[in-house]
Amino acid sequence: MLVSVIGAGYVGLVAACCLANSGHRVKCVEHDRSKCEMLAGGLLPFYEEGLGDLLARGVKGGKLSFSTEIESIKNTEIIIVAVGTPSRPDGKVDLGQIFGVMTDISELATEPVTLIMKSTVPPGLGLQLQKRFLFQKSGKIAYVSNPEFLREGRAVKDWYQPERIVVGAETPEAVETVKSLYSDIEAPFCVMDISSAEMVKYASNAFLATKISFINEIANLCELVGADIIPVARAVGMDGRIGGSFLQAGLGYGGSCFPKDTKGLDFISTLNGHTFNLLKAVIEVNARQRILAVRKLSRLLDSLCGKKIAILGLSFKPGTDDTRESPSLDIIRMLGDEGAEVTAYDPMAVLRQNAGPLPEFTLCGDPLAALTSSHAAVITTEWREFLDMDWEKAWKIMSPPRVILDGRNCLDPHKIKSLGFQYAGMGRA
Ligand SMILES: NC(=O)c1ccc[n+]([C@@H]2O[C@H](COP(=O)([O-])OP(=O)(O)OC[C@H]3O[C@@H](n4cnc5c(N)ncnc54)[C@H](O)[C@@H]3O)[C@@H](O)[C@H]2O)c1
Known part of the structure; x- marks a missing residue:
């Protein structure tokens, strides 16, 4: 054709x-x-x-x-x-x-x-x-x-x-x-019919976003009651009626679709006289997740002002160079507002105009350069490279108190802690 x-x-x-x-x-x-x-x-x-x-x-x-x-x-x-x-x-x-x-x-x-x-x-x-x-x-x-x-x-x-x-x-x-x-x-x-097909797309993205925000809320509660989201999410997801995908707690969703499609569906609902309370909560929880991460880091470092923070990951997920609505950019912005000095590394991300105005930070060519003399590192994208990294070497070049905030729960906490780091995940006991 x-x-x-x-x-x-x-x-x-x-x-x-x-x-x-x-x-x-x-x-x-x-x-x-x-x-x-x-x-x-x-x-x-x-x-x-x-x-x-x-x-x-x-x-x-x-x-x-x-x-x-x-x-x-x-x-x-x-x-x-x-x-x-x-x-x-x-x-x-x-x-x-x-x-x-x-x-x-x-x-x-x-x-x-x-x-x-x-x-x-x-x-x-x-x-x-x-x-x-x-x-x-x-x-x-x-x-x-x-x-x-x-x-x-x-x-x-x-x-x-x-x-x-x-x-x-x-x-x-x-x-x-x-x-x-x-x-x-x-x-x-x-x-x-045409309108139903259009709705399938919004309903699918809104549902997936709901799963992410739901598990993030459970993760937040896990922290408060001393439970660990990793075994919790795994066991919950083993129920065939629920399914394990999109049950990974962390910094929440980003990208060019979920944020805009959830907001779009909320707007369409309001326009049609319907208050989509569930969806409003999903959007709010997702935005809050990034703020919670910054607050957690601030607690762990006493204050963010004057601290050097390395951000590992700029794309909104691994496997793409797309940074549209990426949680990392929001987090960098908030850290900058608190007076922190930010360095960042990503194996692939390309900072294009379509990702909006960029916050201030130093882009590094490799993860160790970003980590040099930093007081803390935040894993914002779960790239394989960060899992396989020489964390022992990282410990040597970082400055005390050497905090690792694993925003994607992708590192092995035991290994990281055994090297002398302070480790914090999302929803981990
Ligand atoms: N990116 C995804 O993962 C994804 C997945 C499913 C659906 N969608 C949807 O698909 C659509 C496209 O998404 P995308 O991520 O590919 O967008 P994009 O912004 O990456 O690409 C759109 C392209 O269209 C071009 N363009 C705009 N107006 C044009 C015109 N008049 N003539 C010629 N070119 C023109 C732009 O220059 C741009 O290159 C969106 O509605 C999005 O929600 C995206």
């Missing part, structure tokens, strides 16, 4: 490369000129495991091309929209990129064409977009909601082995078109 993908971000680029690898002819439109030039030359603008090979193969084999010109969506059978839907400060979903693309599509698309919305958009928006932008071409442009569930760090695997493919469409023909696009992928198709 001849496919256009609009937006070469984490979602659009994975879609474009994987579809080209599956034999479709894909034209990807990205309006950021420098990003587009990199891609056309076969270079990735961000890290994602396995994506570089697919990109190079697609470009070399002529199945995948890139352009800044939106006109290239003409004469394609399928248009996939994968532009950003960031949060506004009030939590409302910023639909500026979506409206911009819809204007272009309404002017340029040659019918018949199937428009597949992969960006996460508020439930009900698809119906509005059809009325507002596609009314002159009604019946000729089939609008489909096909939310994306890939996870950064394992996006290519998720593309080829999704747990389900959700399709919100108004006609059986549109559903069939989506099925032919994914003909090489084995997964259950969940077919429904």
Whole structure:
């Protein structure tokens, strides 16, 4: 099939490369000129495991091309929209990129064409977009909601082995078109109306965020009653009705999806006259978790003022270079406000503009450089490198009292304590 993908971000680029690898002819439109030039030359603008090979193969084999010109969506059978839907400060979903693309599509698309919305958009928006932008071409442009569930760090695997493919469409023909696009992928198709498909995405992210905030609350209580969250969470998760994933206590969620989608769903709820109390609590608990970590460190060091703190990990999770809404950046900001001097290291993170204004800190090229003469270290991202690090050497170059705050509960407390460090985890007895 001849496919256009609009937006070469984490979602659009994975879609474009994987579809080209599956034999479709894909034209990807990205309006950021420098990003587009990199891609056309076969270079990735961000890290994602396995994506570089697919990109190079697609470009070399002529199945995948890139352009800044939106006109290239003409004469394609399928248009996939994968532009950003960031949060506004009030939590409302910023639909500026979506409206911009819809204007272009309404002017340029040659019918018949199937428009597949992969960006996460508020439930009900698809119906509005059809009325507002596609009314002159009604019946000729089939609008489909096909939310994306890939996870950064394992996006290519998720593309080829999704747990389900959700399709919100108004006609059986549109559903069939989506099925032919994914003909090489084995997964259950969940077919429904457009607004329901849009809701599945928000409900899924809100539920996963709820699990994280729930286990963090249990962890906080564990500390108060002298219990240990690690065996607690493990045993709770062994109940098949609950499941063990997303039950890792720590600094809470970050990234480009959970924070904005939980806030977005809360805003949508309020707009519709519903007070989503549970979700409000999830968001509040997540924000508080970072503050609790800073308070804990302040207690352990007596005061943060004048202390040197090393932050290990800047990306919001391991396996990605994405720092959007990363807990570490918030923590660095709070430490700076308390008068601490912050150094930081991450094996992969790239501090891009889309992560917002940056707090002040010294970025180091290796973990030991960040740790040199620091009074404390905070593990903010559970990169393998920090688990395997020479902690004995770290002890030698750090300054007393040598506190390790393991914000992801990823180190072995016995080993760390036996080296002479003061160790504190999240929810550990
Ligand atoms: N990142 C994830 O893990 C993930 C997972 C599932 C769903 N989503 C959703 O997918 C959507 C995209 O997310 P992302 O992380 O890929 O965003 P992103 O910000 O990384 O990428 C969006 C890209 O679209 C480009 N763009 C914007 N307007 C354009 C236009 N008019 N023409 C051409 N290019 C344009 C931007 O320059 C950018 O490169 C969002 O709605 C997000 O919520 C993201």
